[in-house]
Amino acid sequence: xxxxxxxxxxxxxxxxxxxxxxxxxxxxxxxxxxxxxxxxxxxxxxxxxxxxxxxxxxxxxxxxxxxxxxxxxxxxxxxxxxxxxxxxxxxxxxxxxxxxxxxxxxxxxxxxxxxxxxxxxxxxxxxxxxxxxxxxxxxxxxxxxxxxxxxxxxxxxxxxxxxxxxxxxxxxxxxxxxxxxxxxxxxxxxxxxxxxxxxxxxxxxxxxxxxxxxxxxxxxxxxxxxxxxxxxxxxxxxxxxxxxxxxxxxxxxxxxxxxxxxxxxxxxxxxxxxxxxxxxxxxxxxxxxxxxxxxxxxxxxxxxxxxxxxxxxxxxxxxxxxxxxxxxxxxxxxxxxxxxxxxxxxxxxxxxxxxxxxxxxxxxxxxxxxxxxxxxxxxxxxxxxxxxxxxxxxxxxxxxxxxxxxxxxxxxxxxxxxxxxxxxxxxxxxxxxxxxxxxxxxxxxxxxxxxxxxxxxxxxxxxxxxxxxxxxxxxxxxxxxxxxxxxxxxxxxxxxxx
Ligand SMILES: [Zn+2]
Numbered sequence: 001x002x003x004x005x006x007x008x009x010x011x012x013x014x015x016x017x018x019x020x021x022x023x024x025x026x027x028x029x030x031x032x033x034x035x036x037x038x039x040x041x042x043x044x045x046x047x048x049x050x051x052x053x054x055x056x057x058x059x060x061x062x063x064x065x066x067x068x069x070x071x072x073x074x075x076x077x078x079x080x081x082x083x084x085x086x087x088x089x090x091x092x093x094x095x096x097x098x099x100x101x102x103x104x105x106x107x108x109x110x111x112x113x114x115x116x117x118x119x120x121x122x123x124x125x126x127x128x129x130x131x132x133x134x135x136x137x138x139x140x141x142x143x144x145x146x147x148x149x150x151x152x153x154x155x156x157x158x159x160x161x162x163x164x165x166x167x168x169x170x171x172x173x174x175x176x177x178x179x180x181x182x183x184x185x186x187x188x189x190x191x192x193x194x195x196x197x198x199x200x201x202x203x204x205x206x207x208x209x210x211x212x213x214x215x216x217x218x219x220x221x222x223x224x225x226x227x228x229x230x231x232x233x234x235x236x237x238x239x240x241x242x243x244x245x246x247x248x249x250x251x252x253x254x255x256x257x258x259x260x261x262x263x264x265x266x267x268x269x270x271x272x273x274x275x276x277x278x279x280x281x282x283x284x285x286x287x288x289x290x291x292x293x294x295x296x297x298x299x300x301x302x303x304x305x306x307x308x309x310x311x312x313x314x315x316x317x318x319x320x321x322x323x324x325x326x327x328x329x330x331x332x333x334x335x336x337x338x339x340x341x342x343x344x345x346x347x348x349x350x351x352x353x354x355x356x357x358x359x360x361x362x363x364x365x366x367x368x369x370x371x372x373x374x375x376x377x378x379x380x381x382x383x384x385x386x387x388x389x390x391x392x393x394x395x396x397x398x399x400x401x402x403x404x405x406x407x408x409x410x411x412x413x414x415x416x417x418x419x420x421x422x423x424x425x426x427x428x429x430x431x432x433x434x435x436x437x438x439x440x441x442x443x444x445x446x447x448x449x450x451x452x453x454x455x456x457x458x459x460x461x462x463x464x465x466x467x468x469x470x471x472x473x474x475x476x477x478x479x480x481x482x483x484x485x486x487x488x489x490x491x492x493x494x495x496x497x498x
Pocket of ligand 1: 337338341398401
C-alpha cells in the first residue's frame with residue numbers, strides 16, 4: 001500500500017477522502033512523468049487505488065498487530081499456496097534462491113486471502129500498473145528531479161506539512177546509510193564513538209539492569225513464581241552497544257559511478273541474498289537491525305537483546321562531558337526504556353530465549369493488564385492536535401517502557417549519588433537536571449499534518465506526551481520541583497507497572 005496505513009483507505013471522514021483524492025492525483029502525476037498520457041494515467045491511478053484498497057481490507061489494524069499471538073501463524077508452504085493460489089509461492093521461493101523450506105510464519109493469513117481476491121478481481125493490465133507504480137515509488141528518490149519533487153509534494157508536503165525538501169547532502173547520506181549502512185557506520189564510529197564512551201554506556205546499562213532486578217523483587221503485585229521467571233529473563237538480556245563486533249563485508253557489491261539505480265539494486269540484491277542465506281541456520285544474535293549512525297535504539301523480543309547504535313550515544317542523549325544526572329535523564333532513560341520492552345504488553349509474552357511462550361501466572365498477567373489499563377486511559381486523554389486523541393492502546397508498549405525506563409534510570413542515578421555531595425550545577429539539583437534532560441531529549445517541533453499522521457501510525461507518543469505522561473506519574477518529580485496535588489503535573493492516582 002502506498003498510503004501510511006490501511007485506515008487511510010477505509011475511513012470516510014472528509015480529511016481521509018481528501019487525502020485519497022490527493023493520493024490519486026500523485027499516482028497519476030508519477031505515471032505521467034514516466035510517459036503515460038494523462039487520460040491513461042488517470043484511469044491507472046484508479047486501478048492502483050482499487051488494488052490497494054483490496055489489500056487494505058485484508059490488513060490487520062495496528063493495535064492488533066502489536067499482539068504477538070495475532071501475528072504468529074506457522075503454516076506449511078503448501079498451506080500458504082492454498083490461501084493464495086494466484087501466486088505460485090513454491091516457485092516464488094525457489095526463484096528467490098531460498099533453500100527448500102517446509103513451513104514459515106504467515107503473520108496475517110487474512111492478508112493473503114485479500115491478495116488472492118484482489119488479484120482474481122484485477123485484470124493483468126491492472127496488476128502490471130500496480131507493480132509499475134510501486135517501482136516508480138520505490139525508486140523515486142533516485143529518479144530525475146521532476147519525480148523527486150512530485151514525491152516530496154505528496155509524501156512530505158501534503159502528508160507531513162513539510163515546507164522544503166531536505167538538502168541534497170542529507171538525502172545522499174540517508175541513501176548511503178540505507179544501502180551500505182555498516183560501511184558508513186564503520187567510518188562514523190571511528191570519528192564519533194571512542195572506546196571510553198562505550199565503556200561508560202555499558203556501565204550505565206549494567207547499573208540500570210541491576211535496578212530492574214531490585215524493582216522486580218520489590219513488586220507488591222507479582223507472585224514469587226513469576227518474579228523468578230522475570231529474573232531469569234532479565235539475566236539473559238544481551239547488551240549491544242554502539243556497533244557490531246564484526247563489520248559487514250560489502251566487497252561483493254559492485255558500485256558504479258553514475259549508476260545510482262543500479263547501485264541501489266545491487267545493494268538490495270546483496271541484502272536479500274544475505275537474508276535468504278540465513279534460512280536453516282542458527283540465529284545470529286550478534287547481527288544488528290539498525291546501522292551505527294542511527295539515532296534510535298531497540299529491544300529485539302525474539303533475541304532478547306537491547307541495542308544502542310552509536311548514533312544515539314551523542315548529545316542530547318549522551319554527552320561524555322556532562323554529569324551523571326543529565327546522562328541518566330537522557331540515554332539512561334532510553335536504556336531503561338529498551339530494557340522494559342522485554343517486560344511490556346508485547347515483550348512479556350516472549351521467554352528468555354526469545355520464543356513466544358507464556359511464563360506468567362494467570363493472576364500476575366491479570367495484575368499486569370490492570371496496571372497497563374491505567375496507561376491506556378492516561379495517554380488516551382492527550383490531544384496533540386485539536387479534536388484528535390492519542391491511541392492509548394497503540395502506544396501502550398512505548399508508554400510502559402518510558403514510565404519504567406525513566407524510573408529505573410532515576411533509581412540508578414540515586415544509587416550512584418548516595419553518600420556523595422550533590423552540588424547544584426547551573427542552579428539545578430541532580431534530580432532537577434535528570435528530569436530536565438528527559439524533557440530535552442523529546443523537545444520537538446512538529447507540524448499539525450505530521451501530528452495527524454503520527455497519531456495513526458506511530459506506536460510512540462509525541463514528545464510532549466512522552467515527557468508529561470511519565471513525569472506526572474512520578475512522586476520524585478513532584479518532590480524535585482515542589483509540585484502540589486491539584487497542579488497539572490501531578491496525576492492522582494499515578495499509573496505504574498515497573
Ligand atoms: Zn520503544
